[in-house]
Amino acid sequence: MVTKANRGNRNATSEDVAQLAGVSQATVSRVFAGGANVSEKKRKKILDAAAALEYKPNAQARSLITRKTMMVGIIMRNIRDPFYSAVLEIFHTRLSPLGYQLIFNNSENEIIEEWEIAKLLEYNVEGIIVTDALLSEGATRKLKRSGIVSILFNRYAEGLNCSAVYCDNYLAAQQIATYLVEMGHRTFAFISGPRNTSTTVDRLKGFREVLLERKIKDLTIIPGTYTYESGFQAAQELLTRNKKIDCIFCGSDIIALGVMDAARLVGFRIPEDLSVVGFDNIRMLGWTPYPLTTWEQPLEDMVTSTVDLLLKEINEKNAVPRIIAMKGHLVIRNTVRKKK
Amino acid sequence: MVTKANRGNRNATSEDVAQLAGVSQATVSRVFAGGANVSEKKRKKILDAAAALEYKPNAQARSLITRKTMMVGIIMRNIRDPFYSAVLEIFHTRLSPLGYQLIFNNSENEIIEEWEIAKLLEYNVEGIIVTDALLSEGATRKLKRSGIVSILFNRYAEGLNCSAVYCDNYLAAQQIATYLVEMGHRTFAFISGPRNTSTTVDRLKGFREVLLERKIKDLTIIPGTYTYESGFQAAQELLTRNKKIDCIFCGSDIIALGVMDAARLVGFRIPEDLSVVGFDNIRMLGWTPYPLTTWEQPLEDMVTSTVDLLLKEINEKNAVPRIIAMKGHLVIRNTVRKKK
DNA sequence: TTAGTTTTTGAATACGTATTCATTCAAGAT
DNA sequence: ATCTTGAATGAATACGTATTCAAAAACTAA
Numbered sequence: 078m079v080t081k082a083n084r085g086n087r088n089a090t091s092e093d094v095a096q097l098a099g100v101s102q103a104t105v106s107r108v109f110a111g112g113a114n115v116s117e118k119k120r121k122k123i124l125d126a127a128a129a130l131e132y133k134p135n136a137q138a139r140s141l142i143t144r145k146t147m148m149v150g151i152i153m154r155n156i157r158d159p160f161y162s163a164v165l166e167i168f169h170t171r172l173s174p175l176g177y178q179l180i181f182n183n184s185e186n187e188i189i190e191e192w193e194i195a196k197l198l199e200y201n202v203e204g205i206i207v208t209d210a211l212l213s214e215g216a217t218r219k220l221k222r223s224g225i226v227s228i229l230f231n232r233y234a235e236g237l238n239c240s241a242v243y244c245d246n247y248l249a250a251q252q253i254a255t256y257l258v259e260m261g262h263r264t265f266a267f268i269s270g271p272r273n274t275s276t277t278v279d280r281l282k283g284f285r286e287v288l289l290e291r292k293i294k295d296l297t298i299i300p301g302t303y304t305y306e307s308g309f310q311a312a313q314e315l316l317t318r319n320k321k322i323d324c325i326f327c328g329s330d331i332i333a334l335g336v337m338d339a340a341r342l343v344g345f346r347i348p349e350d351l352s353v354v355g356f357d358n359i360r361m362l363g364w365t366p367y368p369l370t371t372w373e374q375p376l377e378d379m380v381t382s383t384v385d386l387l388l389k390e391i392n393e394k395n396a397v398p399r400i401i402a403m404k405g406h407l408v409i410r411n412t413v414r415k416k417k
Numbered sequence: 418m419v420t421k422a423n424r425g426n427r428n429a430t431s432e433d434v435a436q437l438a439g440v441s442q443a444t445v446s447r448v449f450a451g452g453a454n455v456s457e458k459k460r461k462k463i464l465d466a467a468a469a470l471e472y473k474p475n476a477q478a479r480s481l482i483t484r485k486t487m488m489v490g491i492i493m494r495n496i497r498d499p500f501y502s503a504v505l506e507i508f509h510t511r512l513s514p515l516g517y518q519l520i521f522n523n524s525e526n527e528i529i530e531e532w533e534i535a536k537l538l539e540y541n542v543e544g545i546i547v548t549d550a551l552l553s554e555g556a557t558r559k560l561k562r563s564g565i566v567s568i569l570f571n572r573y574a575e576g577l578n579c580s581a582v583y584c585d586n587y588l589a590a591q592q593i594a595t596y597l598v599e600m601g602h603r604t605f606a607f608i609s610g611p612r613n614t615s616t617t618v619d620r621l622k623g624f625r626e627v628l629l630e631r632k633i634k635d636l637t638i639i640p641g642t643y644t645y646e647s648g649f650q651a652a653q654e655l656l657t658r659n660k661k662i663d664c665i666f667c668g669s670d671i672i673a674l675g676v677m678d679a680a681r682l683v684g685f686r687i688p689e690d691l692s693v694v695g696f697d698n699i700r701m702l703g704w705t706p707y708p709l710t711t712w713e714q715p716l717e718d719m720v721t722s723t724v725d726l727l728l729k730e731i732n733e734k735n736a737v738p739r740i741i742a743m744k745g746h747l748v749i750r751n752t753v754r755k756k757k
Numbered sequence: 758t759t760a761g762t763t764t765t766t767g768a769a770t771a772c773g774t775a776t777t778c779a780t781t782c783a784a785g786a787t
Numbered sequence: 788a789t790c791t792t793g794a795a796t797g798a799a800t801a802c803g804t805a806t807t808c809a810a811a812a813a814c815t816a817a
Contacts (some may be wrong), residue, residue: 088564090802101766103805104765104767107766112805116766133538133539134539134803134804135802135803136477136541137802138802138803139804139805140477140804141478141481141771141802141804143772143804151588155500157700162497162502165521166496166523169521173522176536178520178540179521181505181509182802194782196475196518199473199474201475201477222471224428252800295554305701305704324608338706341705342705361645365681365682366706366707372757374794431773442774443775443798444795445774446776447776447796450775453776453795454794455795474773478772478774478775479774480799480802481772481773482774482801483776731806
């Protein structure tokens with residue numbers, strides 16, 4: 078038998094609570110939505126009734142009326158890279174206390190197309206964070222028209238009308254190059270991520286500029302995919318050529334690990350025979366086989382900025398997209414040969 | 418001016434589409450909800466109108482009426498462990514094509530309490546997956562009462578009335594122990610995860626049984642936390658004692674990496690001076706410094722089983738909780754000394 | 758006391774969809 | 788032509804909440 082009390086085993090609603098507490102549904106709502114004035118006496122009664130019925134507000138019904146879902150979508154590439162696992166963890170740590178739920182999406186694509194955000198649109202997320210990838214023009218337009226904020230993390234695109242937070246790769250590459258040259262290196266290789274991404278382009282630009290200034294021309298470029306295997310394979314190629322190479326600059330730490338393992342396998346000692354520099358400063362670098370000199374991305378700060386930007390754009394309708402570059406710094410360990 | 422057409426910049430609704438197509442809202446709904454019969458002529462008109470207005474169904478409104486949110490919560494510990502990054506990726510790969518959205522939650526707790534699932538309840542997820550942790554009794558009861566399915570991944574609890582999918586640790590430990598004894602080892606250490614978890618208890622049981630059978634009593638147990646640092650430190654302790662140890666069995670690959678690095682640092686060669694066995698078979702083990710012999714968990718199959726179970730319990734009201742053990746197998750690489 | 762002010766409250770409504778129910782429509786059988 | 792049947796449709800309703808509006812209640816000041 079379905080009585081008023083058990084409602085066929087459905088969860089209690091504000092209506093049920095109202096009935097038990099002897100008030101109207103509106104008053105119950107006022108208690109749980111916060112803000113509005115409710116007399117202490119009734120508030121207490123309502124809270125008691127709610128506890129008795131194990132009442133919890135229904136998020137779907139709520140967002141239907143408030144037009145706020147308090148959900149954010151995150152689309153990640155390369156979640157298996159420890160750098161990005163950390164990114165995800167930190168995003169959750171930041172967003173959860175603000176009451177946002179995080180809808181996780183994995184993608185293997187360099188550019189996120191419309192079909193990949195379709196479900197997030199249906200669910201009316203308030204914002205979308207994209208890490209290590211771009212949004213297609215179509216996707217960006219669609220988001221804009223739907224009034225959904227989007228932010229690129231660790232990538233940016235000039236014409237795209239989309240906010241971004243990234244590590245200043247141009248500056249980083251300049252400083253890395255300067256350091257390497259000062260340490261006496263003359264012939265370089267750069268194992269990058271995919272071509273034509275802001276990350277790769279900026280790093281290449283910064284690195285090249287420094288070399289040009291010093292009249293060094295010896296730079297081999299091998300685009301890769303930010304994976305261990307990609308680094309391993311590129312290094313094998315590089316090191317079995319006739320040409321001697323002083324130093325390999327890697328687009329990510331994971332690439333660098335592949336490079337180091339490949340190099341050691343062919344008999345190169347690091348840093349005596351070959352210097353290696355990474356990028357990211359993932360936690361693993363504290364592990365003994367990989368004392369990698371690298372560029373630390375200010376991960377926590379980058380996430381904080383991203384979340385700030387997200388909130389700002391969610392609240393300020395028509396905010397102008399911003400692109401924020403963050404600095405980072407060189408972490409010197411033990412994979413770059415000292416000056417002779 | 419707010420006209421019928423632009424509705425103050427809100428997204429188009431089924432009502433808008435209906436109006437433009439010259440049909441009723443009900444018919445529009447029938448087209449998008451699928452199943453029901455609609456004449457080809459009108460269907461075409463509706464789809465055209467929907468495309469013109471960029472209509473997409475509103476998930477919140479839909480779930481309010483269908484009582485299905487098509488959302489699943491996942492609560493993960495140790496997301497930085499590559500094993501669990503992979504787990505997350507695979508869960509997404511499996512669930513996404515089924516139309517489920519994945520709400521990601523991170524937790525550092527061994528036991529998930531009620532407050533950690535509260536938001537997921539408000540959002541009416543249809544199920545909750547918990548990896549590498551348990552649900553508290555209170556949380557389990559609450560979920561049950563709310564009609565939300567919960568499944569433990571890689572843990573189980575006897576009395577908890579909660580489904581689980583895990584790797585048969587008892588069996589695994591038995592086979593590992595057998596292998597190690599046959600290889601001639603006699604003194605052992607086991608660096609486990611946290612005490613009193615099913616994982617640790619089962620492995621210990623299996624390992625001990627085999628040793629007992631062979632009258633070997635030399636087993637030192639050090640509980641840890643499934644981290645590199647935990648393994649590193651435990652190994653340092655173990656190896657600087659007077660007591661000689663043949664072989665260390667590690668609760669996870671990541672622990673084993675810490676152990677190997679610590680051992681090498683103290684001058685032990687692996688496997689000549691010390692054998693090490695891991696658990697999980699994470700991808701990193703293909704990397705050259707860590708040719709770890711380990712137990713492979715059938716990751717893909719475990720996720721598949723978990724998803725199957727999840728769907729089954731979501732659809733069959735009152736399904737009996739099931740606990741599924743999966744087998745896995747030994748992967749022999751190069752960190753266990755061969756029989757003399 | 759009374760008039761005026763503020764706070765508290767409930768009835769009614771809207772959010773955007775799926776579904777029920779009754780009605781219309783088209784087609785096939787006689 | 789009529790009757791029967793099944794498909795196609797629209798009107799109305801429900802899902803569970805927040806919010807508006809007007810009424811009621813509780814204070815304040817005189």
